[in-house]
Amino acid sequence: MAHRLKEQYKELLDKKGLTYTFERKRIFEEIQKISVHFHVDGLYDRFKKQGERISRATVYRTIPLLLESGVIQKSAGNGKRDFFEKTNAKGHHDHMICVKCEKIIEFHNEKIEALQDEISKHHKFKVTFHDHRLFGYCQKCQ
């Protein structure tokens, strides 16, 4: 699975005339180790903690490539920061975000997805991705 994604990633680089450099390889690998969503500076921090000096700029620069090749996808944001996750993580899902403790609960509902399709079709709108977040209070924080 991760292997197929790596191929897609390499292909995209190739198509764009870019090299599969050490840094681009390390960033791909490190993301495979993350099981939940992450933000770019968090990813950068992982390298820093391990004593690897891959610059913040490089990490930021690599994200669009990973997105475009389908290795990662946008995930729940907290409103400020962009979050990402591996596409092979667990399929598409949406999020409930506790505004107090910042806990994130994932959900997925086929009926909603189907209704979205219906609506967009009706407006002749071609959806490429969507963002569906419910903000509020989790059970503990109410």
Place this chain on the structure above:
Amino acid sequence: MAHRLKEQYKELLDKKGLTYTFERKRIFEEIQKISVHFHVDGLYDRFKKQGERISRATVYRTIPLLLESGVIQKSAGNGKRDFFEKTNAKGHHDHMICVKCEKIIEFHNEKIEALQDEISKHHKFKVTFHDHRLFGYCQKCQ
């Protein structure tokens, strides 16, 4: 309608031991004049253009109060900036956003809202607001 909202707003201020000051009044009023969604600096600019000197900080500071009292609600963001709109504008609705021309199409679907309620109830999550955006290409830009 706007009147009831003003009462809610005043009540919240009161409950928090805050004063219904000139600035907080003006910000409320100015928002009533805006028929579409807006962002905070845009609101601030309206005052500046009219020669009223209400500071940016005050406008930013007032937004959470308006949100909490239900006078405004979050609206479609473009990813960076937060957008807001009056709650009495035209009822709740969600957005399809064209990533090319930035056109925004509003939609509303009771079934989706109902499913959301069902899901959040199931997770014992208390939703205060939600953000549902479909990104893609509008008819013209496909």
Place this chain on the structure above:
DNA sequence: GGTCTGGTTGAGATCTTGTCTCAAGATTTA
């Protein structure tokens, strides 16, 4: 009225997130 207490404001500093610049190093091509 005068004073005290504490909320409010404006201006600008600061923080955060993300992007850009540019010089230096690496790689590919001729």
Place this chain on the structure above:
DNA sequence: TAAATCTTGAGACAAGATCTCAACCAGACC
């Protein structure tokens, strides 16, 4: 090997939003 092109790191920069702090104002109390 030289020229051209990529890539990187470090830090500058930009945009959006928040925070600080001195000055101001309003109500409570004497």
